[in-house]
Structure formats: C-alpha cells, structure tokens
Amino acid sequence: MSDELVTARIRDYIRANFLDGDPDGELQDTSPLLEWGVLNSLNTVRLVGYIREELGVKVPPVAVNGANFRDVRSIAALVSAQQSVKGGAP
Amino acid sequence: MTPVSGPPVLTADMFLLHAPSVYDFRERDDMLFAYLSDSDSVNVTGVYEMYPIGWFSLRQHLAEHGLDVKIVNVASLMLQYPDLDVRRLLGYLRAPVYGFDIHWMAHCHGAVELAAEVKSVHPGALTVFGGISATYYAEELARHPAADVVVQGYDTLEPVRALVDTVRRGGRDLAAIPNLVYDAGERRTGFTHKPAENYNNAVNDWSYYQGTPADSPLTSKLIMTLPNTGCAHDCGWCGGSKFAYRNIMGVRRTLITKDDDLVVRELATMGEAAKHTSIYALQCYSENKRRMHRYLDAVKDAGYKSVSFEQFVLTPEDTLKKMGESTESYIMLSPESHDPRISKAAGRGTYTMEQMEAWIPRALDAGIKGVMIWFFIGMPYQDRQSVMDTVAYSEHLIRKFKGWAALPLVCPMVPFLDPGSRFFEEPDRHGYRIFHRTLADHRRAMVEPLWHRRLNYETEWLSRRDLQDVSYDAVARLVEVKGEYGVLPAFFAETILRAIAETRALLGEMERALELDGRLPAELRDTIRAYNRKVLAYSSDQIVPAERPFGGRWFDDFTVPPELLAAVREPVGAAPGERRSP
Secondary structure, eight states, rough: OHHHHHHHHHHHHHHHSSSSTOTTTOOTTTTHHHHHHOOOHHHHHHHHHHHHHHSSOOGGGGGGGGGTSSSSSHHHEEEEEEHHHHHTTT | OOSSSSSOOEOSSSSEEEEEESSSSSTSSSSSTTTTTTTOOOOOOOOOOOOOTTHHHHHHHHHHHHOOOOEEEHHHHHHHHHHHOOOHHHHHHOOEEOOOOOOOTTTTTTHHHHHHHHHHOOOOOOOOSSSSHHEEEEEEEHHHHTTSSSEESSSOOHHHHHHHHHHHHTTTOTTTTTTTTTTTTTEEOSSOOOOOOTTTTTOOGGGGTTTOSSOOGGGOOOEEEEEEEOOSSOOOOOTTTTHHHHHHHHHHHOOEEOHHHHHHHHHOOOOGOOOOGGEEEGGGGGGOHHHHHHHHHHHHHOOOOOOEEEESEEEEEHHHHHHHHHEEEEEEEEEEOOSSHHHHHHHHHOOHHHHHHHHHHHHHTTTEEEEEEEESSOOOOHHHHHHHHHHHHHHHHHHHHHHTTTTEEHHHHHHHOOTHHHHHHHHHHHHHEESSSSSHHHHHHHSSSSSSHSSSEEEEEHHHHHHHHHHHHHHHHHHHHHHHHHHHHHHHHHHHHHHHHHHHHHHHHHHHHHHHHHOOOOOHHHHHHHHHHHHHHHHHHHSSSSOBBBSSSSTSSSOOOOHHHTTBOOOOOOTOOOOOOO
C-alpha cells in the first residue's frame, strides 16, 4: 500500500469516527491530534485496532507514543515503517 | 543520613509520601500481582499508584498558612524507574514531618514499611498517618513503631496544619491539637474536631499539570474533581457510606460540600489546557441539581474536553440536556447487578434494567456520548449463576446498543471489603464472613501469594476461591462478547483472554505447590518474577484495555527533579549489596 493511500485511509478513519465526518474539512495531515484532544486513550485504541485489522499492521505498544501519534502524517509514517519491517523492505 | 555531594536536597515542612501497596514490590517472586487482582476498573497497577486527591486540599490549606507541603509519589517513581534506590531518595527529602496514607487499606503494608524506612533514614522526623482507614485503625496503627502520630477524622486540614506548625518550630507537645493518637496509642487528644460547614474549602490547584507534555495518547490528560466529602448514600460494602462515617467519625451529618465558587475556581486552574483535558467527576452522585448545573456551567466556560459523571440514579432529562450541551459527557452507572434484589442489597436498586434501557436512548438523544454500566462481584445473594447471568445480560446490552454507546463492565470487589462498612461490621446479617479483622491481619494478607487468600471476605454464596474463579470467568466471557460484536478490536480481546489464561494457569501452579510442598519452588519463583515484571510494566483497565505506559497521569510524580532522580538510581550492572548510599 502506498504512503499516500495509507495517509488517506487514516485521515478518513479519523474524520468518520472521531470528528463526525469533519463536515468543514478542518482536519489536515499536520493537525495536532493530541492537542486538539481528538486522540484520547479510547480513540487511540480504536485507531490502533483499525490499523491492525484493516491495514494489516501491528503497532507495538511501545510505538504508541506522542511523537508517532502527533498527527495524521506521523501515524502514516509509523504504519509505512511497520509495513516495511513486516515486508522486509529496506 | 546526609548526602555529601550531588544534587541539592529537597526541603519542605511536610512531605506526603505515597507508598506502593507492597513495599518493596519489585522483584518479588513469592506473590503474584495477578491480572484482575486490582479489579482492573481504574488505570493503575496492583501497586495502586494513585494517591488520595485530598492531599491537594492539605497542601493548599497548609500553603495558605505559609507551610510548604510537597507530594512525592514513591509508588509511581518505583514503577517508572525500577532501579530507584528508595532509601537514597529519602535521604534527599528533608522535612520535620512525613505523611502517609493507607487509602482504603490497599497501602496498609507499603505505607507502614515506607514509614519505617523514613524513620531509619531520618530518625528525628515525625511520621504521620491520616484518612478514613487510618482513623478506623488509629490505635493499632499508632502502636506500630513506624507510626508516630495518627490524625483522626476527615476534617484534618486544621489539625495537620497545627501539627506541622508545632513540629517545624521544634515543638513536640501535641496535647493542644485535636484528633491525634500518638505515643504508641497511649495519648489521645480527643476526637473533637468535626467537619464544619466549610471544612474542606481548599481549591485543588491543577496548574502544575497544565504544561506537562502528553508522552502518549494513551495517557492523555485526565483530572478528577471532588465537590464534596462524605456521602449521601449508604452502600453496605463501602467504608465511605453514611453508616461508616457515622460510626468511624462520630458525626450525624455525613455529606459536606465544597463551596460552589471554589469548585469553579478549581476548574479554572487548568487554563487553556482544559481544551484537551478530561475530568472524572467523583462523587457527583451526592450533588443536588442546583450545584450540578453550576458545575456544568463552569465546565463549559472552562472548555473542558469531556467529563465522566458517576451517577447512582438515572439522570433526569434537564440535567442530561445540560450535560450534553456543556461538554462531551459520559455517564457511569453502577447498578452492580442486573438482578434487582442484589442491586438493592448493594445499596443501589433505584431503577430496574428495563427503566435503564428506556433511559439510555434518551440520554444519547440529549447528547451524552456514552454510558458505562458497572457490575460488581462480591455482593449479597450473588452466586456464580447470578454473576454469569449478569454477563449474559451484558451481552444483551451490547447487542441492543451496539457497544460503546452503552458499555457494560464487570469487576470483583478487591482486595478488601472496607473495614467500617456495614457488611464488615455486621457480616452475619448480610451473609458475609470476615477473614481479616485487624490492621496486622490486613498487612499480612497484602503479601499473600494468591489473591483469593488476600481477600478479607467471602459470602454465603461465593467462597474466596469462587470469587476469584467467577471473576475470571465473567471478565473472560464479557471480553469474548466484546470481541465478537466488534466493541473491542479482536486482537485486544485475544490479548486479554491470553492474559487471563496465563494468570489462571500460574495461580493454579502456585496453589498446587503451596498445598503439596508448602512452598514455591525456585523455577516457579522465576516464572512469578517474570510475570510480575510484565504486569507491573504498564497500567491498564477494562475501559481502555491497552497497555499504557507510566507517566503523564495527574498522580504520577511531578516533584522529584530529573537530576535528583538520576542520582538515586542504581548504576547499571550493580550487584546486590553494591547500592550507593548517600
């Protein structure tokens, strides 16, 4: 899965599940999810579940940190990096 | 013990030290900090690293009288830094008085042991205990060599202020300070200081918590508010009930409220950070409508992200509407059982499950984001079948409300039935049998290898062993159901089920070894140590059943600076006995 597609799917999931669809299109890929309170503990568990079950990427608990979950872009980068590890890609 | 070099010592007029439940819990291989043995209802470990929120009031009240109180969460520091040399840390904490809590008895072992360490490191200092459980066991606690003074009552702001003021001036004559038990229990100053109208009017100042970075979204900011002390309710199992307060504290009026204005000021102390802070609104089930609505206005004005409200009745519609308009609101109901007879015996039973199911859609329509429904194991009349029927009823709720909108949870009453509660004091009348009566009994129980033997009670309907077994059966089945209906991501459900299976197997092995050999073999001890390290590496709870790293919670330590921490941690590779001492 390309980085662009991963980013789009994470963005869409957050919009649909945590922002009531984000009708005003406020969510950007660099929007601070922690500071906005979009990602609380409950939502993070649901997002990690989505990444595992729909994107096929297991996020280890130690990687669920403020840096990796800062915004859509950083989450997508984490997912892509984990995909590479899984697939053995450089 | 004087540090000769290194970081400067921390000084205060009083240190409040929150101990782990068991001291020293690290590397223990003779008892299991088993999954679910801390009930898994709150985001802490079996070390119970959350200190009483009343400590904020003490700190604030003494600050208003020019006294410096510092809170050090030793339990949390020991979890975060397993190589922490606690004695060395204590050497850097200098005050004439050190205070301790035993917080619903969970700390009856650790707090007393830590106080003994303090007396060893600072022989001239005074160790002081307070709180509801300390009041109940005041004389026995005061007879322990580690406890110099016990302050009785739940209005201890002024007695503690007078005590610290006297001792810091070098005084040791405590006879004029009310509510004290000291000199090995030989001297008492009379339990005369009772809650006045405005006894707990201290603002909890959350400003220290504003700027702390969120290291993980799993530990996003959560504070607690406590608008009153005491209780308007009378649950038979609770040591904070009307029955318990009247007997332990010798008062008639059991509910004392904080001034509205002060609660509002307290909410304002988070400043801009309120926007990404959630509140757990403790004891708002004792609040009347006027005060509740004022609180909601203040929450809205301050801009808090969300609030979870504990409710003992089905919230009326005008309050629901106001909750929905004020913030993201969650309601925590606790019928304790689906069975009305058991629910009523547990002190609830103010609504039927049919009424609750009719109320939930109205709550959601009013803007409530979710309702959590807690069931309890260990109540009168509750047998194994009844517990599993509660789980079956939970499945019905999940199917009907699609999970998170109305989320059922179940937990056992552990580790203790509160001393002072009606069921503890009148066990025969309510179908209970009490195993541990004294403070010493409870201290021994806290280090029992198996958690069902830690319990201080069983009922006519469930033995201690039954309580353990049915707790695992119930939580496992509920987790399975949540996995099946997609409430929990499948791998979270699988992880919990694996943890339960591993825990039960290990408990079984330990029980067999203890029964057959009377001891735990070395190989099994290695397994226990490895298990404990794993379980105590993260916090978790059933609401968000993920491994959550320590740090960033309001009760984690914010007092000990990094340079001091660095100085009191074991050098890597240090052999036992090579610990540095100040």
